[in-house]
Amino acid sequence: MKNNSGHDMTSHSGHGGARPGGLSVSEGGYTLQFDSTILSTGVQTVTFRVIGPDGQPVTEFTPEHEKELHLIAVRRDTAGFQHVHPVMDRKGTWSVELALEPGDWRFFADIHPAGHDGAMTLGIDASVAGQYDPRPLPGETRTAHVGAYTVTLDGELTPGEASDLTLTVSRDGRPVTDLQPYLGAYGHLVALRVGDLGYLHVHPEGAPDDGTTEPGPEITFMATAPSGGTYRLYLDFRHADGVRTAEFTVPATAASSRSGAAPQAAPAHTDHRHGHHTHHADHAHR
Structure with missing residues (x-):
């Protein structure tokens, strides 16, 4: 599925969300x-x-x-x-x-x-190589703090169905309304399925040069989870000439199984500024 700027909003694997990419060499x-x-x-x-x-x-x-x-x-x-x-x-x-x-x-x-x-x-x-101390999987996370920035996630991942995910960016408590284009978009979102790291690379609706897409504070994506499970989401966004990454943990569950949802029929902080060689989520990308 593509938005009006030609960005693929499901997966680069060419399977339209039927399965995640990156599982094969x-x-x-x-x-x-x-x-x-x-x-x-x-x-x-x-x-x-x-x-x-x-x-x-x-x-x-x-x-x-x-x-x-x-x-x-x-x-x-x-x-x-x-x-x-x-x-x-x-x-x-x-x-x-x-x-x-x-x-x-x-x-x-x-x-x-x-x-x-x-x-x-x-x-x-x-x-x-080296002494490996694996980190526990973060629990469900819908608010990420990256330096002075706070990013909130609204929306649900639904297995087999396209759904909107809206990420809202603020800085020092004020909405960010001047996000800068990064790689032809106001944000890039990677989703990894926990367990096998099945990969989804989704992109926002609209584009910086389409005359209608606002440069924040909201960035809306359409994503399709290929299956139920837990997903790690990584949002790259550019502001004040720096690219930063906000991280989230979200479940993908059928709408009918969510608390308060009516039954439905089954559907058919880390800061890694590479220039400084640190390893955190507020970072400059190449």
């Missing part, structure tokens, strides 16, 4: 290949390639949301989320600097190979 003949899936702790450069059906690195991509490749890094316990934009050399090798803590990590590459009929999300696991 290969799709449609394309494979995500890291130079090493055993990484060191700390700030480091990670290199990888996308191998095409001909067995060679892909060097031509169709930009999606102003970038040829979006890389999402997150630890398996859903900590350490980073959304970055690697640089590719002439031979098709991508490189990017990441700040990694010990543990098991999942990496997602959002791509649209030139000539392919659509975008896709490929995923790969990697291990970061």
Whole structure:
């Protein structure tokens, strides 16, 4: 499903919400290949390639949301989320600097190979050496604090049904009405299904240049949860020349099972400023 700016509001996997993306290292003949899936702790450069059906690195991509490749890094316990934009050399090798803590990590590459009929999300696991202390999954969270910013989430994830999620941004108690465009939108939302990290990359309704979409304080998304369960949501937004990430934990449940809902028939804070090499949710993205 696309909004009026052409943004895909369900999933980059090309399955329209039928299943999340990023569960496979290969799709449609394309494979995500890291130079090493055993990484060191700390700030480091990670290199990888996308191998095409001909067995060679892909060097031509169709930009999606102003970038040829979006890389999402997150630890398996859903900590350490980073959304970055690697640089590719002439031979098709991508490189990017990441700040990694010990543990098991999942990496997602959002791509649209030139000539392919659509975008896709490929995923790969990697291990970061060191003493690993997994963090408990945060409980249901609908308000996130990121420095001076507060972001509230309104709406429900419903399995198999499109639903609106509205995120409202304030700073020091005042609504933010001058959000800045980031990658062609006022916000980007990634949803990960807890348990297998099934990946959804949703985008807001409207666009900064459509003449009707306001630059805050509300950003509304349409998302489809592929199944019931718990999801971690990560909102990237840009304000005062900085990109920040607000994190949430929400359940996806059928409308009829929610408290006070009438029965229905079944449907058919962390601050990671990469420039400072810290690891928190208020950060500057590449």
